[in-house]
Amino acid sequence: MPFHSPPFITNTNTISVLMSKVLLALIPALLIWVYLYGAGSIIQFFLCVITCYSIELLILKIRGKAIRLFLQDGTAMITALLLAFCLPPLAPWWLSVCACIFAMLLGKHVYGGLGQNIFNPAMIGYAIVLISFPAEFAVWQGSFLNDINIDFKQAFGVVFLQQEAFSYSSATLLSESRGQAIPTNINWLEQPSFYLSISFLIGGLFMLLLRVIQWHIPVGVIIGLCLMVFLAHSNETLLDSLSFHLFTGATMIGAFFIATDPVSAATSNKGKFCYALMIGVLVIIIRTWGNFPDGFAFAVLLANLSVPIIDRYLKQ
Amino acid sequence: MLTTLKRFFSPKTQPSDNKIAPLTPLLPPLLPSKLYLPLYNERQLYLQAKVSISQHILKNQIIAEGIEPSALLHSPVAGTVLDIIQHPSCSSPQKKVQTIVIQPSMEDPWKDEPTLPLNEEIIYSQLALLSEKKLEILHTQLEKSGIMGMGGAGFSTIEKIKISHRKAVHTVLINLCECEPIISCDQGLSEQQPEEILMGTMSLLNCIQAKQAVIIIEDNKAIAIKKLQSYLQNYPHITLKIVPNIYPSGHEKQLVSYITNTTLTAEEKPYDLGYAVFNVATCYAFYRACHLGEPLTQRLITISNGEKNINQWALIGTPIIELLDAQGIKYDSNNQNLIMGGPMNGLALNNSHIGVAKNTNCLVVLPKNQTHTSLEKHSPCIRCGECVAVCPSNLLPQQLFWYAQAQQNEKSEQYRLFDCIECGNCAFVCPSKIPLVHYYRQQKKDISEKKLEQYKIQIAKERYEKRLIRLEEKRQKHQKMLEQKRLQAQQKLAQKNKQKALQPTSENSSQEAVSAAVAKARATALSRKNKNQSKD
Incomplete structure (x- = not known):
């Protein structure tokens, strides 16, 4: 027909x-x-x-x-x-x-x-x-x-x-420092994770420019992460702990490439932001008190689980 | 800088404009070999032919009438009625309807009938205060112009004027937003006939008795804006509002939201807020009716093959194929779609022998591979949210699609399916190429049908319950009557017995026997009837 x-x-x-x-x-x-x-x-x-x-x-x-x-x-x-x-x-x-x-x-x-x-x-x-x-x-x-x-x-x-x-x-930076205080005075130029993070960041910004992804998720992840760093590591130097968590592990690839998978993310813009905040917060919780050096995968999966409820209450 | 930033943070993907160059001349009407005028209009109303086969007719002569007094057809040319045949029309491309075929006269195709009566009150550039009686006369006269909404929906303009007057509309909005790609007939009209449009607007204002008019125009029509502005100083009650060119800004609801900053819900009409929206082509047709006394027999149409566009005056009823041929546009029904209206929101005709209608603003021939081709071939929805970003009604199209597929009608209504104006933006940007509008239309139809069904069931149930009550009442009444009759008969009998006891005669006794027999027969008949009733 x-x-x-x-x-x-x-x-x-x-x-x-x-x-x-x-x-x-x-x-x-x-x-x-x-x-x-x-x-x-x-x-x-x-x-x-x-x-x-x-x-x-x-x-x-x-x-x-x-x-x-x-x-x-x-x-x-x-x-x-x-x-x-x-x-x-x-x-x-x-x-x-x-x-x-x-x-x-x-x-x-x-x-x-x-x-x-x-x-x-x-x-x-x-x-x-x-x-x-x-x-x-x-x-x-x-x-x-x-x-x-x-x-x-x-x-x-x-x-x-x-x-x-x-x-x-x-050893990697994350696994080395697990359960201990965040190392200060890291020479980032010697860290492979720094170069990788920067390249993921560049790729992510490129996707934003091409409008492949929208800003809600990456910004939400990073804000959530910073918020939780501020709460969990207030006794240490803020700048050190912030840079540590932003440039190690899967933070950048996660914020721009993993959490932005549209199929498993929330639907509305508010929902996306909320979903991303949740990931950011969970990552720091798992990294700080959890049993794994990097919790990005678990944070994303847990946030995926709560997508239906986010979609239900944050329609617009 | 700010706009780039804005674009960066709120991605809007728009269909490319693809409009005609400003000030392209309008082509004069083509005299076709035959005209096809269907006896079926855009509001699904059947008309009745007022001419017979082989009758000679003049231009502007009424050839058909409908139940609504304003649903009229005038002959666009002088000529002969060739035949009345079954033919598809613009408003029913799939089914054939009765259609008058007119052959223009060779000698003088423009020989016309006496024109409509003119009214001086409404042709000035000032507001005129008219009495109700005068207005009524005016409206009745203007009904004979046969003007219909020329933007698309095809609602009778005179009806709209009457409703607007009744609802005390204070502001008339003139729609000069041609947001769809390709369509540019309104742009051409406003560039070439700016003053006539303003005059038509004033006449509309006076017929409605509204206070002011706002012409809403998109910012991509710079020449038209300039031309209109140069005449505006003579018209103190008309203002110009320039809005950004974002599809679908020309939709009635979008227009009202530009003025009021509130969005209309699915149930609300612009009248409810005191606004009436008229298309600019309607406005021009109204000018011709009020100032020149001409009924609506021709309109401006954009004809395009996606690359080459032209604006041409066309007589209502001109076969589409002749218009296309005149521009050298080939139409092949196997590989191309013939679309009436814009490519975003139009209607596929797939028959090029149809006559153009009063609301045909654009004819586009597009290759089929550019379009959604089937329901099976598209990729699944990946919930990317492109559709959310472009929806003018702020809906969640991907959720609606989900519920449409699952036929969860209640959920769809919760997600405001009926606020969807079917602009097609979502399907345009969809990376999975899902024909979303098709799904929404199907579901809307489904929901409406189910509601109608529910309504019918409700009505039938109420009717049945009422019938039961009525029957019960009837029976009780009947029984009461019977009781009374029986009582009366008994009393009569008792009286007669008394009389008999007083004067015993043989005559009487025989009479009494007869009356007793009659009473007995009546009683049995009644009891039988009673039995039947109780069975019932």
């Missing part, structure tokens, strides 16, 4: 255009990540992308969906990249594959695929492997800044052949 309904024109924006803009915004961080962590990170990126796409393809086939339409939209790519940014660069291959499977399967398709998921898929995948295999996350590869430079052969050995990775590892 012919279908005639206004409007008879649309703009050129499609989901794949939207996602490619997100990809474009991720490029600076991607380059820095590869520069810092070298071969392992490249292997990890490819592993995640290939796994996510294979699973997406498989499930779309099983569910009898339009394969081309859904593979083209590029959402699997974003999930894969965000996961790769969360996982240790030298994580064993099965860890990444597990994370991808859980992300695509439990995070996305069990709810009905794109647009239906309650939780952020990448964060589901990450949270499950983080809880299940905490030991693997204790080993975080040292970066180029710590003069650790490994080639493809070594990285391949660690990722696929279970070779010892301890000699490459170093």
Whole structure:
């Protein structure tokens, strides 16, 4: 039956255009990540992308969906990249594959695929492997800044052949300072997390400019975070603790790339802001009193859980 | 700097304007080979033909009338009625309606009938205080002009004037916001005929007995603004309000909100706040009726293929194909959509032999691949919120879509589905290319039908209950009557027995036997009837 309904024109924006803009915004961080962590990170990126796409393809086939339409939209790519940014660069291959499977399967398709998921898929995948295999996350590869430079052969050995990775590892700022006072006088120029945070920030601002995302969520996350830092760390130097929490861990990637996932976020502008505040506050609570060095994934998942109630009460 | 910042923080994605260059000349009317005038108007009213086949007619002659006195059709040309056929029309592109076909005369197609009577009171540039009686005469005379709202809805203008007068409207708003892309006929009209528009506005003011008029114009029509302003000093009761060019600023509700800073709800009409909104083309047609005595037989139409636009005067009833051909625009129904009205809010006709109607402001031919093609092909909603940012009624289109899909009618009403003005902004910006307006229309229709059904059920139930009560009352009344009759009969019998006892005669006894038999028969008949009644 012919279908005639206004409007008879649309703009050129499609989901794949939207996602490619997100990809474009991720490029600076991607380059820095590869520069810092070298071969392992490249292997990890490819592993995640290939796994996510294979699973997406498989499930779309099983569910009898339009394969081309859904593979083209590029959402699997974003999930894969965000996961790769969360996982240790030298994580064993099965860890990444597990994370991808859980992300695509439990995070996305069990709810009905794109647009239906309650939780952020990448964060589901990450949270499950983080809880299940905490030991693997204790080993975080040292970066180029710590003069650790490994080639493809070594990285391949660690990722696929279970070779010892301890000699490459170093502690991160967040895990180091867990349960202790916030370190003062950090030389940020020596910290890999600082460069990454800045690159995510640049990418995020780029997305704001292209109007891929709106300001409510990133601003809300950062305000929530600052508020909670102010409450929780009032006895320490405010500037130190603020910069510490803004430029370590997943704060920037979370504020601009993870919390802004529209599917699992709240709907109205007020709701989005409230949802983002909640994430910011939860992150500091988990970091300060929780059992994990970085609580971003849990904060996002908890906020995802409360989206229906936020949507109910903050309609406009 | 501030505007860039504003744009940055409140993303509005607008359809590109794609308007005609200012001061493009208006093309004179085309004399078509045939005219198609449907006996069915924009308000879904059937008209009755006042001419017969092969009758010769003059320009401006009334050829059809409706139940409403103002629903009239005038012949745009002098010529012959060729036939009355079944043909689709602009207001019913899917179904065929009775249509008068006129062939223009070869000798003098513009030979016209005597014009409408003119009234001096309403043609000045000052407010005139008119008595109720005078107004009534005026309105009745103007009904013969057959003017209809030319902006789109096609509501009878004289009816609107009458309602506005009754509701004591104080401000008349003239709509010069052509927010839709491509459409530029109102812009062209106001550039070429500014004074006539102002004169028409004054006549409207006087017919309504309103105090002032505001012409609301978008800031992208600089030439029209300048031209109107140069005449405004002669018209102290008319002011100009310039508003930003944001789709859909031309919608009635948006216009009123520009003036009052409040938004009308779904139930409210502009009259309730003391405003009446008229399209500028209507205003011009009103000028022609009041000052020149001409009924509405032609209008300005924008004709476009998405790239090339032109404004042309067209006789009502001119087949669309002839207008397109004259501009060299090809229409292929397989790959292209023929749209009446703008590309954002128009109606797909898909038949190029239809005659143009009084409210046809624009004809656009657009390739089909630019449009939403099917219900199945779109991607799922990712709740990105683009639609929320552009909704002029501040609704949450993505939630409405959700509830429309799930057919949760109550939820949709909670989310103010009926405040949606179907402007199409949400579907325009949607990255998943969901035909949102289609979903909303379907659900609105569904809800209205269900409400009607509910109403009918309610009425039927009430009727049934009333009937039960009525039947019960009737039976009781009947029984009472029976009781009374029985009592009377018994009394009569007793009296007769008394008489009989006093004068016993043979004659009497036979008479008595007869009357006793009659009484008995009557009693059995009554009891039978009573039985039947109780069965009932």
